[in-house]
Amino acid sequence: MNLCYFPAGALEGSAALRVLGPDNPGRLAVSRTGGAQVMAASLSLAVATADTPRFNGAARRLLVEGARSNQLRNPRLAGAVVAGSAATGTLPTYFSTIGDAGGLSWQVTGQGSENGIPYFDLRLYGTRQYGSGDAGWRLALEGMTQIAAGNGQTWTTSLFARKLAGTTSVLTLRAGFNLRSETGSYLSLPTAAFSGQPSGAPLAGQRFSASYTISSANVGRLLPEIHFANNTAGEVVDETYRIGALQVEQGTSASSPILPPAGSLAVSSREADLPLWQPPGGFGTRGTLVVRAMLPQIAPFGASQGLWQIDDGTDQNRIQLRNTSAGSAITGVVDSGGTNLATLSPGNMVPGTPFRAAFAWAPGDQALCLNGGEVQTAAAALPAGLTRLLVGHASTQLNRAAFGEVELVDYRPTRLPNPMLQALSGAA
Structure with missing residues (x-):
């Protein structure tokens, strides 16, 4: 009217x-x-x-x-397979662990949609071996050379996250970009632009984002990752997180989620x-x-x-x-x-x-x-x-x-x- x-x-x-x-x-x-x-x-x-x-x-x-375009080919987290009683399950397609696990094991414990947000559930458990927060369990969200980037560009990564289990907040959820050369060789990992602990509240109300401006002419690729950090060696970890609708876009802030059609594994855009x-x-x-x-x-x-x-x-x-x-x-x-x-x-x-x-x-x-x-x-x-x-x-x-x-x-x-x-x- x-x-x-x-x-x-x-x-x-x-x-x-x-x-x-x-x-x-x-x-x-x-x-x-x-x-x-x-x-x-x-x-x-x-x-x-x-x-x-x-x-x-x-x-x-x-x-x-x-x-904007979402440079992740699998923000819907397709390909995740829930673990059996003793197995790890399978990470979403194109996702992989990187670096030293630091004493932690992982399991995929769920997959689905919460309030329209596609997700997978990830359990991390074990005893931390290191006392450095920079050495936590890390999950790469793409291939090493998939996302082309260059000096002076600003990129933003975002995701929905919810903590499902774990009475003690031992781990801290972080995000950042692993900087790579044109050929994918490692250059550096910048300091995380966000660092926090999701609560058990509904997934739709917990979106986290991080932005990073490239300041090196040597950078030709970005490898986005999420990082579960822990600062105390010897602590026992058993926590489960729900991760949903991940996004990597060129821009100074996160825009609304951009998802490819269901069943598609491809970079997708919103006009x-x-x-x-x-x-x-x-x-x-x-x-x-x-x-x-x-x-x-x-x-x-x-x-x-x-x-x-x-x-x-x-x-x-x-x-x-x-x-x-x-x-x-x-x-x-x-x-x-x-x-x-x-x-x-x-x-x-x-x-x-x-x-x-x-x-x-x-x-x-x-x-x-x-x-x-x-x-x-x-x-x-x-x-x-x-x-x-x-x-x-x-x-x-x-x-x-x-x-x-x-x-x-x-x-x-x-x-x-x-x-x-x-x-x-x-x-x-």
């Missing part, structure tokens, strides 16, 4: 058009080539088919991401989400947009995270709201003919926390307010020919996606006064 209403205190004729609402695409047409994973309201992983919106989790905000509204006659010279959104991470260096962009079909002429590159600043911009005419910066968002921003424009008069704070103003000329609204993007190339969630977008075809911007952006 598309809502149209007059907020308390609004000027007559400034009724809001609900462009997007929770669990409702409103006026947006959402396109995407191919399906994509999304967390349902019940916190189970589900598939959104091509050209359908992804309303994520209990909050039912619209998830907007750019294109960009494209939520778009093209009102009849385009946008006039005056308007106000209110957005409520949540970004789970700060913007990476060199790539802003877009919240919305009104443009003429190009990046040359636009009004835009974004989380600016290399930080948490929420920024409004006015660009005309490829030249930036105005930049408004009312404050910072907090990763993982929803925020509201109200941006108003008119010829020679723009204003932006974040979470009811101080209104920032500018006096730029407006670009002509603004015809469409992109939600969750800061570029027509779709390479500046939010990689986050947009809950609502309200549009008014008038430039609301600054006190109203404060009220609307400060509302609950």
Whole structure:
């Protein structure tokens, strides 16, 4: 249902058009080539088919991401075979143990799906031989030369994990990338970017991720691994973990799970989400947009995270709201003919926390307010020919996606006064 209403205190004729609402695409047409994973309201992983919106989790905000690929060929963990009473069983296809087991034995004790997340269960038991946490039991997730990588690239690995058994948290779950040359020869293992202990809570609520930036020209391959570390020699270990939906992607943070079709062992991709509204006659010279959104991470260096962009079909002429590159600043911009005419910066968002921003424009008069704070103003000329609204993007190339969630977008075809911007952006 598309809502149209007059907020308390609004000027007559400034009724809001609900462009997007929770669990409702409103006026947006959402396109995407191919399906994509999304967390349902019940916190189970589900598939959104091509050209359908992804309303994520209990909050039912619209998830907007750019294109990514999962470089693991077996994130569904196919090929795992549950052990008999005294056997190890079989690890998932392409998985292998690496290094010295350090006194620990392993068993595959289960395989299946929990809330839509494919998993296998791994038991580790024995007596630790070493006192160094870097010498724990290690599991390679791919072949030695499968994932090509190079200097300056940032990669992220992620997985769901749950502890099923083991009364004492002797082991610590870690993750990292084993750096390799072009031929697969060993170079080094970087320090783990995450290190923790999963609880017994449901698998869907326990996703861990680690990112690493390569800083060596000698690196030509990455070998992702998970590592069960223990710092005390002589301790008795008997713990069982559920591991699910593993992912390795080039990027500074983990995106939604990318899984190949069931039965397929191959690198798989997810294309960009494209939520778009093209009102009849385009946008006039005056308007106000209110957005409520949540970004789970700060913007990476060199790539802003877009919240919305009104443009003429190009990046040359636009009004835009974004989380600016290399930080948490929420920024409004006015660009005309490829030249930036105005930049408004009312404050910072907090990763993982929803925020509201109200941006108003008119010829020679723009204003932006974040979470009811101080209104920032500018006096730029407006670009002509603004015809469409992109939600969750800061570029027509779709390479500046939010990689986050947009809950609502309200549009008014008038430039609301600054006190109203404060009220609307400060509302609950």
